Amino acid sequence: MSARPPPVDVRFTNVTYSIPSTVKPLSRKRTPPTPILRGVSAYVRAGESLAILGPSGSGKTSLLNVLAARTEHPLEAGTVRFAGRRRVPRTKRHIGYVMQDDVFFSKLTVRETLQFTADIRLPDTVSKHDKRAAVDDVMHSLRLTKCQHTRIGDQQFDKGISGGERKRVNIANELLHSPSLLLADECTSGLDSSSAYTVINLLRQLCEEGRTVIATIHQPSSQMFALFDHILLLAAGRVAYFGPPAKVVEYFQGIGFPFPTHAYNPADYILELVIDDRTDPCQPDIPSVQQRILTAWETDGPQRMADRHLIDMQARSDDEHAPPGNLPQVSPDKYPTNWFSQVFVLGQRALRQKRGVLLEPIYIAQLVLVAFIVSMCWFRIDAREGTIEDRLGVLSFMPIFWAFYSTFNALFAFPAEKQILNKDRAGGSYRLSAYYFAKTMIETPADTVYPLFFAAATYFIVGLNPFFLSFLLFTIVLVLNVLTAQSVGLFISAVVMDVRHAQIVGSIWVLTSMLTAGYYIDPDNVPPFVLPFRVLSFIKVRCIQLYLFTARPNSLIVYYQSPSKFFFFFWNNSFCPILDVVWCLQRLFHFLKPFVSTP
Structure with a gap:
């Protein structure tokens, strides 16, 4: 990209989020609160990437919504800090959120979609020429130039661009306003292995440009797994592992889960472990595999996270009067354009x-x-x-x-x-x-x-x-x-x-x-x-x-004496008097017609 965004590091500590209790309309019974995230902590430095892994229902998307401030309910506990400072409403200007569903107008082309985004999200102070140049730049970076004049389509009845191109358009749409932090939710879902690797490799290139990338991913291949700087493994809304992907095998072997000797994808192995929440009915006191992993991290995890970089970030975030770090000030206006x-x-x-x-x-x-x-x-x-x-x-x-x-x-x-x-x-x-x-x-x-x-x-x-x-x-x-x-x-x-x-x-x-x-x-x-x-x-x-x-005029079903008395069985005894006026004007035009035109 031509303009590098300001780098920003992200840290979230003890994030706890749940859906409040509700009252059922018929039985009037109150449902208990549903916990989604429980004490989730992690960090990612500027220019690095974090992959959030976990089985379905583990809280991956909810965690991204918490970081993007898009949750329906407030946090119960925990803090989220960008560049060492608490999040404010205008912080969203520095965040790009690539949602799981690639939602676009199906009748627009790729260039039209990106151009409208640039016109609406870049400030009015940016000229039209610069906005067009930004669109050309992002299309070149994400290899969308060849399909720029192709309609998006709806992937059902209106055939448009391919799934991989659609995902890249989704990413390009969020990169136009040069966000410092890019959040991507299931950015490889529905793609083949080649297209999925292309998307993850693009995210890796964005990190090299100075952006911070946090992405949820369901089942990455071993190649995609190695491209991330950090891995956050979630299970039942709790942290099961946080650290570099190269240390995953070593950590799980240390807590009693040796890695298989035959060729095996580390991501698949750890996901299979945290999914296993079964307990033996004959021995209910013995915890499940998932519970043993979660307990091990609660015991050993904080110590592993206390490295030099985390201590620096903690010291900076604890100072409420510290300068805003790498995150620049933005316009006080709520929207970039009038x-x-x-x-x-x-x-x-x-x-x-x-x-x-x-x-x-x-x-x-x-x-x-x-x-x-x-x-x-x-x-x-x-x-x-x-x-x-x-x-x-x-x-x-x-x-x-x-x-x-x-x-x-x-x-x-x-x-x-x-x-x-x-x-x-x-x-x-x-x-x-x-x-x-x-x-x-x-x-x-x-x-x-x-x-x-x-x-x-x-x-x-x-x-x-x-x-x-x-x-x-x-x-x-x-x-x-x-x-x-x-x-x-x-x-x-x-x-x-x-x-x-x-x-x-x-x-x-x-x-x-x-x-x-x-x-x-x-x-x-x-x-x-x-x-x-x-x-x-x-x-x-x-x-x-x-x-x-x-x-x-010669219709036999009309009483000419009064338009409101209508022998048409639609009639409801009386009608709007405005229609009477219109009716009279129509009769007048019928009367004047022979004098102003020939039959």
Whole structure:
């Protein structure tokens, strides 16, 4: 990298963390607290790497969250110090967190993803040229130049970059703001041995540039195991070993666990030992292998950690008035860029992502197919009394179709983006208000594209009112229907976290709105307790509006004496007076039409 970050050493002592007790909603019983980490202590000097090993559930990811200050609950005990000083909220500017899940916008390319990160996380004082140079530099360092114009993809239906490239993009995304400390959670999961070794070797190179690297890793090969400077072995939230990987075999032989004589990976061997928590039912007083290892470290571990480097760090950290060490002071502002810059960059990112979604062939094919079916089923409906039901059918189908379409698209679109939002917000990238404003400003106009094309393609083929004002009002109603359904879909997906449950709630809401609209049953024949649901039926309102705005002057189902007295069985005795005004304007335009244009 062109600019070396300021070096920083990290020390955490007696870290104890647990999930507090909760009360079950039905039984009202209080669950006991769940211990996650118990007295974990270790250190890593600037320019060195630490690998955190342990079986599943041993607290590896929780320890990284503690170091990054991303835990849901405060620590019960222990301290975390960077460069000898206590952690402050602005310390996160010096920390990069490579999460286990590589969460990105699937429609953006590698360069676009990194460029947006640079624009939002590098200060406003950095020029655009320097930000672009930083992106080029990090892509060259992580060997991403060849795939810079390839879309990220979603690894499911949209094929993009490979798994190894995706992991390197995740690392590059965190290196753009030059963090002094890089945390990586399971950075080799899902990769083959060659790609995994490449990623670990890249972390080793980052240490040579002066960065401090702390990574959790599940089952490293012997080659990857030897690349780390320190190993922290966890079991049941406690320390089983901390020290250089070269001393692992010697230590475990000293506590009574000799290393196998045949070729064996040291990492695999120690993991097999700490996993064994079984006790003999016939001899319950004899501790398990895991318990013997944990007890041995509690007895001998502190003495082994008391070397000269740790004593220096302890002396420096105990002095509360000591200078800040190697960690430089940062701007007192909470975010590196101002609100307007955040809105501009986030708006560009939302536009690129939305453009990719709108141009998806499957969505375009769906729109064209539905428009074709509607046009063929209701082709050139005659304006006479016998086609009233046909006209009601097409005007009811359109808001129902767009209600289902928009609601379910919103249900599936938000969960993936929510993960990206949480990741960016945890890193202190931008304000939530800037994200909301940018997303609304860009996506609201974009979401009107499909209903506009649909209305233009079907309105005149079906044979609705050819008057232009009627067509314009018809299109506005469809757009409002889409925005209403999408807003409720986003609300449901934000409240109901599970996508499957959100689908159930969304379908119930749309079906209820559809059934209470009045097309399937006369409102006079339904029980009284059902009538209040009609107030929440946006489909009922849209159906009424569509017929009001597309009815012909010679229609036999309209009372011209008063627009509010409507012989259309969607009607609910009285309606919004604004529609009366719009109705009168429409009648006025019909009256003036012969004088301003020819038939």
